[in-house]
Amino acid sequence: MSIITSNFPVLLVITPLIVAVCIPLLGRINKRIPPVAAVVSTAFTLMVSIILLSTALDSGPISYWLGNWAPPWGIEYVVDTLSGFVLVVVAFMALMVALYTPGTIRDEVPNDKETTFYSLYMLLVAGLLGIVITGDVFNMYVFIEISSLAGYALIASGKKREALTASFNYLILGTVGATFFIIGVGLLYMVTGTLNMADLASRLPEIYDSKVVLTAFAFFSVGLSLKLALFPLHIWLPKVYTNAPSAVSSLMAATGTKVAAYALIRITLSVFDVEFSRSVDFGSILLVLSCAAIIAGSVLAISQTNIKMMLAYSSVGQVGYIVLGLALLNETALTGSLIHILNHALMKGALFMVVGIIVFRTGVEEISGLRGLGRCMPFTMAAFTIASLSMIGVPLTVGFISKWYLAVGAVEAGMWYVVPVILVSSVLTAVYFWRIVEGIYFGKAANVTLKGPTGLLVPTMIVAALCVVFGVAASVPVSVARLAASALLGGGGM
Amino acid sequence: MSSVFITQSAAPVYAIGVSLAAVLLIKLSERNPNAREFWTIAASVIKFSIVASMVPAVLDGKVLGCTLVTIVPGLEIAFKVDALGLFFALMASLLWIITSFYSIGYIRAEKEHAQTRYYMSFAIALSATMGVAFSANLLTMFVFYEIITLCTFPLVGHKETPEAMAGARKYLTYLLGTSLLFLMFAIVLTYSAAGTLEFNNQGILDGNVSKAMAIAIFVLFMAGTAKAAMMPFHSWLPAAMVAPTPVSALLHAVAVVKTGVFVVIKIVLHVFGIKLLADIGLGTALAYYASFTIIVASMIALRQDNLKARLAYSTISQLSYIVLGVALLSPSGITGSVMHMVLHGFGKITLFFTAGAIYVATHKTNVSQLDGIGKRMPFTMAAFTLGAISMIGIPPMGGFISKWYLVGGAIEADHLPILLVLAASTLLNAGYFLPIIYRAFFLSPPEGESAEGICEAPKAMVIPLTLTALVALGLFFFPGVFLELARIVVAGATGGY
Numbered sequence A: 001m002s003i004i005t006s007n008f009p010v011l012l013v014i015t016p017l018i019v020a021v022c023i024p025l026l027g028r029i030n031k032r033i034p035p036v037a038a039v040v041s042t043a044f045t046l047m048v049s050i051i052l053l054s055t056a057l058d059s060g061p062i063s064y065w066l067g068n069w070a071p072p073w074g075i076e077y078v079v080d081t082l083s084g085f086v087l088v089v090v091a092f093m094a095l096m097v098a099l100y101t102p103g104t105i106r107d108e109v110p111n112d113k114e115t116t117f118y119s120l121y122m123l124l125v126a127g128l129l130g131i132v133i134t135g136d137v138f139n140m141y142v143f144i145e146i147s148s149l150a151g152y153a154l155i156a157s158g159k160k161r162e163a164l165t166a167s168f169n170y171l172i173l174g175t176v177g178a179t180f181f182i183i184g185v186g187l188l189y190m191v192t193g194t195l196n197m198a199d200l201a202s203r204l205p206e207i208y209d210s211k212v213v214l215t216a217f218a219f220f221s222v223g224l225s226l227k228l229a230l231f232p233l234h235i236w237l238p239k240v241y242t243n244a245p246s247a248v249s250s251l252m253a254a255t256g257t258k259v260a261a262y263a264l265i266r267i268t269l270s271v272f273d274v275e276f277s278r279s280v281d282f283g284s285i286l287l288v289l290s291c292a293a294i295i296a297g298s299v300l301a302i303s304q305t306n307i308k309m310m311l312a313y314s315s316v317g318q319v320g321y322i323v324l325g326l327a328l329l330n331e332t333a334l335t336g337s338l339i340h341i342l343n344h345a346l347m348k349g350a351l352f353m354v355v356g357i358i359v360f361r362t363g364v365e366e367i368s369g370l371r372g373l374g375r376c377m378p379f380t381m382a383a384f385t386i387a388s389l390s391m392i393g394v395p396l397t398v399g400f401i402s403k404w405y406l407a408v409g410a411v412e413a414g415m416w417y418v419v420p421v422i423l424v425s426s427v428l429t430a431v432y433f434w435r436i437v438e439g440i441y442f443g444k445a446a447n448v449t450l451k452g453p454t455g456l457l458v459p460t461m462i463v464a465a466l467c468v469v470f471g472v473a474a475s476v477p478v479s480v481a482r483l484a485a486s487a488l489l490g491g492g493g494m
Numbered sequence B: 001m002s003s004v005f006i007t008q009s010a011a012p013v014y015a016i017g018v019s020l021a022a023v024l025l026i027k028l029s030e031r032n033p034n035a036r037e038f039w040t041i042a043a044s045v046i047k048f049s050i051v052a053s054m055v056p057a058v059l060d061g062k063v064l065g066c067t068l069v070t071i072v073p074g075l076e077i078a079f080k081v082d083a084l085g086l087f088f089a090l091m092a093s094l095l096w097i098i099t100s101f102y103s104i105g106y107i108r109a110e111k112e113h114a115q116t117r118y119y120m121s122f123a124i125a126l127s128a129t130m131g132v133a134f135s136a137n138l139l140t141m142f143v144f145y146e147i148i149t150l151c152t153f154p155l156v157g158h159k160e161t162p163e164a165m166a167g168a169r170k171y172l173t174y175l176l177g178t179s180l181l182f183l184m185f186a187i188v189l190t191y192s193a194a195g196t197l198e199f200n201n202q203g204i205l206d207g208n209v210s211k212a213m214a215i216a217i218f219v220l221f222m223a224g225t226a227k228a229a230m231m232p233f234h235s236w237l238p239a240a241m242v243a244p245t246p247v248s249a250l251l252h253a254v255a256v257v258k259t260g261v262f263v264v265i266k267i268v269l270h271v272f273g274i275k276l277l278a279d280i281g282l283g284t285a286l287a288y289y290a291s292f293t294i295i296v297a298s299m300i301a302l303r304q305d306n307l308k309a310r311l312a313y314s315t316i317s318q319l320s321y322i323v324l325g326v327a328l329l330s331p332s333g334i335t336g337s338v339m340h341m342v343l344h345g346f347g348k349i350t351l352f353f354t355a356g357a358i359y360v361a362t363h364k365t366n367v368s369q370l371d372g373i374g375k376r377m378p379f380t381m382a383a384f385t386l387g388a389i390s391m392i393g394i395p396p397m398g399g400f401i402s403k404w405y406l407v408g409g410a411i412e413a414d415h416l417p418i419l420l421v422l423a424a425s426t427l428l429n430a431g432y433f434l435p436i437i438y439r440a441f442f443l444s445p446p447e448g449e450s451a452e453g454i455c456e457a458p459k460a461m462v463i464p465l466t467l468t469a470l471v472a473l474g475l476f477f478f479p480g481v482f483l484e485l486a487r488i489v490v491a492g493a494t495g496g497y
Helices: A003-006 A007-029 A033-059 A083-107 A111-133 A136-156 A162-192 A197-207 A210-226 A239-244 A247-273 A276-278 A282-302 A309-329 A331-362 A378-392 A398-410 A418-442 A457-472 A475-491 B009-027 B034-053 B055-059 B084-110 B116-136 B138-156 B162-194 B211-224 B234-243 B246-255 B258-270 B273-278 B282-302 B308-328 B331-362 B378-393 B400-411 B414-442 B459-477 B480-494
Strands: A063-066 A076-079 B006-008 B062-072 B077-081
Touching: A007 A063, A007 A076, A007 A111, A007 A418, A007 B062, A033 A063, A033 A083, A033 A111, A033 A475, A033 B400, A063 A398, A076 A083, A076 A111, A076 B234, A083 A210, A083 A247, A083 A276, A083 A457, A083 A475, A111 A136, A111 A247, A111 A475, A136 A162, A136 A247, A162 A197, A162 A210, A162 A239, A162 A309, A162 B009, A197 A210, A197 A276, A197 B138, A210 A247, A210 B162, A239 A247, A239 A309, A239 B006, A239 B378, A247 A309, A247 A331, A247 A475, A247 B459, A276 A282, A282 A309, A282 A418, A309 A331, A309 B009, A309 B480, A331 A378, A331 A398, A331 A457, A331 A475, A331 B308, A378 A398, A378 A418, A378 A457, A398 A418, A398 A457, A398 B162, A418 B162, A418 B331, A457 B062, A475 B062, A475 B211, B009 B034, B009 B116, B034 B055, B034 B116, B034 B234, B034 B282, B055 B062, B055 B084, B055 B480, B077 B084, B077 B116, B077 B138, B084 B116, B084 B246, B084 B258, B084 B331, B084 B459, B084 B480, B116 B138, B116 B246, B138 B162, B138 B211, B138 B258, B162 B211, B162 B234, B211 B258, B211 B273, B211 B282, B234 B246, B234 B308, B234 B331, B246 B258, B246 B308, B246 B331, B258 B282, B273 B282, B282 B308, B282 B414, B308 B331, B308 B400, B331 B459, B331 B480, B378 B400, B378 B414, B378 B459, B400 B414
Parallel strands: B006 B062
Antiparallel strands: A063 A076, B062 B077
């Protein structure tokens, strides 16, 4: 047993990797095996990540040496409060979407591609988990590429032709982002001779004046901003979320940008440190960008007629919230930022899953087509309503918790003028969700014929319910996020 | 900071929960209207009993309370029953019983659609009203404030005509928009300054904020409480008149606007505290600001021909009396303010009930159509007369009591111009109510309508409106428990002053 538990950090990543490779073979034996394999393996990763997080909380960060090569030469995996927290979020959403996938892809992916789809799905999960757990910048780059490549293929697997252009668009911009990242890695390696994050963190402060380090920082931040779709680098995102199969949009919206945000936080606060961020005035740049993202995302969302497009632009705004905490750079705001990684994963995941169900069962994607659906799909629409309220930031939902910490953090930082930005965006969010909710419940129902199973509802309802559960009993995730935030601001945290 | 010992009690939770339970039962008995209406009535009676059962303890000087959930330390959903909250809850739950009977009469007479939704929304609205009344902190208050907005939306837009939906949307935009933008902002700033959101008799901000910050927070709070319908955030109220009349009665006399002024009183007394407001002169500013609304809204009311619209502007004006009273920051002013909540409640609900009865019996909506209607609807118009007299504030109606205290408060606070405001407003009130009474009783009906024969609305409507009118009359002679509670409120708020 102990040989397994002591190797949990690596099992977390290689389990989905191995399953990804095996799925094409298993699929040849019986087409029913891949979905089961996906669910079982993601459930395993969830279990492992929960154990890792609780161990990290109990007895401090876990350091795992890959192949027993000591860092800084070997690759090190690190589970501290922050990475443990994000791992649990990613693994949980991966499991929920894996449960949800079999129902929807029948319609959205050509029959002969289904097995490949699961294989790519597991590859994406492995990549995302790898980005979070690794303590090595080059290894992080490798996982970014693994998750991106799997992502491009998954997006393109949709039946719609637009999926191909969306995927290609993302491929170009995503590759630019990843290339910027690797240039940053290269520059840091050039001046320090190391790739290990902790080692970098100890060597960098001596040479913070160096122009090379500054350039590396710039490459890292721009590259990752592209991956996390920080306004105005968001242009790839709406088309991707709109045209990808529902399962892919759900997983990517819930975890993809969050993991990129994690990487940005990790690089700027763990590899570099708070003093460096302050000395280059990184916060001010991010503050402007995140406020612009929050407002622009909401405004653009209002003008959409396609519901997936609307959710996608709303994601652009929500990414702004996560970055906002990083911009304010105090413990309360950063707590808000980190808790928003979980909270936004839950609410946007639930919304995309609901929309997937709607598209699957009615074929409607236009907002105007949703009128009166509240009567024929009461549970689906209840999930949608809960998630919408959460997006608005109504108290007792998760959305309120993040906004509260960000707003209080902004006042603490003396930047009270950020609070109206948050509140205005709440109102704008209320505008674009209310018109849907009102139509759902008060509109005259169009003649829609419902088809398909209702089994999709189970994972969707779980995620939507958690929007309320963690909005009421927020102490647990908030205390974890606060620990992570104080570690990040306290001195590296790795 | 005076810390009040809180007696643990789940009674406030039950008071809130009983109508939520009713929501479920109403939905389940959708197919059987009589059973469905039974649940509404049963819930309203039980709710009133629970609220009333807390009166002795509170009169004893106790404060009941409990914490429902702790979201994170510092953010809690918690309840505290003090005199002010109980006062409000007592009035709202009493009026709900009467409104329920009236609703049933009105809705059945008009054969309205979506009746189940109607009763469910009504029950939720009352739960949330209790939630606001018993809230122990700003967050709890905010949550229930928003629930009221959301669950009354289907009531305002009940008819689902384009006009109704437009009115409902305006209603939602004003109430949700201002509360999300300003009220939440004020709450965040308050938390950052005071480190707590818990209400306290002496206020929580004193000593924690600079003068400029206090003014900013106060302005945000007032702008965020659009339910109190102070200008310029008042125009949702006339727009919401598209609702069925029992809803207007609920909106105007019970749940929505009274929640607004209750929140204002809470903020003045229990967030800022009399001392802080007096120190920075904000009480005076608010008093004159409210005076502006009193006069202007009354002047607009004069020009309304639609009866409900005239009543709506009258409400806007009367609500500012309540704000004015508390803004005077003097014992009599606060007494007048708190008393006016209940006295205006009974008076205004009577007026709306009569407007609804007239509509159901004759389908008339405008003042100019009411010539000679007093002979055909004697009970209704008699009740209307009592209600109108109470609004104007002439003895022997309850409205006189609050006006008396307001006058006393203005003298205590040494703001003599306020007396002029009160006098002018009394004249204006008389100006827009007396012509209606004159038309009803002394003009002959238009040609083609018979003047003879009684043609009243259904009994389920006439009895409630007669009752509320009699209560408004009775409160002049026996203000009893309400005045006692108001005294405790004043003693608490001025204790440290």
